[in-house]
Amino acid sequence: MAEMGQLAEAPRAQTPATVPLSPEPLTRYRHRVRFRESMPELWRARTLVGRLAVRQLKSRYRRAILGFGWAIVTPVALTLTFTFILSRVIKVPTAGVPYPIFFYVGLLAWTFFANAIGTGSGSLLENMGLLKRAYVTREVFPLATIVVAVVDFATAAAVLLVMLPLFHFMPRITAFWVPLYLFVQVAFTTGVVLFTATAVVYVRDVRHIIPLGIQVGIFATPVVYGLSQVPERFRLLMVAVNPLAEVIDGYRRSLLYGQGPDWTYFSVSLATAVVVLVAGYWAFKRMEDGVADIS
Numbered sequence: 001m002a003e004m005g006q007l008a009e010a011p012r013a014q015t016p017a018t019v020p021l022s023p024e025p026l027t028r029y030r031h032r033v034r035f036r037e038s039m040p041e042l043w044r045a046r047t048l049v050g051r052l053a054v055r056q057l058k059s060r061y062r063r064a065i066l067g068f069g070w071a072i073v074t075p076v077a078l079t080l081t082f083t084f085i086l087s088r089v090i091k092v093p094t095a096g097v098p099y100p101i102f103f104y105v106g107l108l109a110w111t112f113f114a115n116a117i118g119t120g121s122g123s124l125l126e127n128m129g130l131l132k133r134a135y136v137t138r139e140v141f142p143l144a145t146i147v148v149a150v151v152d153f154a155t156a157a158a159v160l161l162v163m164l165p166l167f168h169f170m171p172r173i174t175a176f177w178v179p180l181y182l183f184v185q186v187a188f189t190t191g192v193v194l195f196t197a198t199a200v201v202y203v204r205d206v207r208h209i210i211p212l213g214i215q216v217g218i219f220a221t222p223v224v225y226g227l228s229q230v231p232e233r234f235r236l237l238m239v240a241v242n243p244l245a246e247v248i249d250g251y252r253r254s255l256l257y258g259q260g261p262d263w264t265y266f267s268v269s270l271a272t273a274v275v276v277l278v279a280g281y282w283a284f285k286r287m288e289d290g291v292a293d294i295s
Contacts, residue, residue: 038285045137052144056119057151071152072159075111079104082224092225097256098167104160105255106223106248109181112153113189113244114214120145120193121200121210138288139281142197146190172258180261181250188243188273191280198287222248236268243269243276 083100086092094102123141130136164170199206221242222230227249230238239246246262246269253259 041137042139042143045140048137049140049143049147052140053147053151056144056148060148071155075104075107075156076159078107086224093229094226095257097252098169101160101163101167101169101256102226102252103224104163105251106221108153108157109185109244109248109251110218110221110223111156112149112185113192114218115152116146116149116189116193117196117210117214119148121196122207124197124201125207139194139284142193142284143190146186146193149189150186169256171255174254174258174260177254177261178251180266181247181254184243184266184269184273185247187277188247188269191273191276191278194277194280194284198284202287217242221245226252236265239265239269240272243273245269 079100082103086099092099092102120142123145124131124138127141131138160171196206196210200210218224221244227235227238227245230245235245246265250261250266253261
């Protein structure tokens with residue numbers, strides 16, 4: 001009986017602790033962001049960003065007959081389609097600029113944004129196997145998609161060298177302002193890509209929302225039409241919410257109309273782009289610790 005009592009009093013075998021399917025909230029959101037440490041680390045990983053970009057380019061155009069030509073086919077096809085439709089339905093005022101050129105300049109900036117978001121938002125998920133096996137500076141994956149988008153942007157922009165003389169139209173001397181707008185474009189897009197890359201990992205619904213946002217965004221951004229057609233009382237708000245509106249208008253002003261920047265609109269778009277870039281990087285670093293724990 002004593003032995004029976006001892007057996008009864010023996011501690012029960014403990015069951016193994018269950019492995020959480022996702023990181024604890026403290027692990028997700030209480031990671032301290034130290035820019036002084038993360039920025040030098042990112043700079044040291046710049047070679048890896050370039051290699052990943054080259055790998056993406058090779059993977060995308062491997063065994064494709066047109067190769068890099070696909071970066072040109074899509075915007076040219078859209079330009080022909082919209083030009084045909086709008087020339088028969090409505091007349092978009094372009095102040096003497098041929099509409100195909102007017103539309104194509106705006107489409108370049110929008111295509112850059114759409115391509116970067118479309119590929120960059122899923123960059124962490126697509127490389128999850130590598131992230132689970134070894135430590136890698138995680139932001140290199142979305143940043144590599146930005147490099148790829150820049151290459152496609154430059155390739156598609158080369159078409160303007162053919163379109164301009166074809167329509168007997170030459171760029172204006174004020175084209176030297178273009179780099180300012182390009183900086184806003186890249187900064188804003190990078191911030192959005194960094195944020196969506198982590199958001200998709202935690203909330204998979206975001207991956208389905210992005211294509212819808214891109215389809216709606218081309219009409220909410222002055223690509224088909226000009227910023228001057230937006231009621232004046234709404235223009236500043238549009239530029240503040242969507243800096244690409246000023247980027248596209250700025251490209252047209254400097255390349256096609258011989259005008260300098262509207263510094264009020266440009267300052268607002270630049271401020272928004274910088275805020276989005278810093279906030280997107282902060283959010284990325286804040287949530288990156290839990291990325292490899294979610295499959």
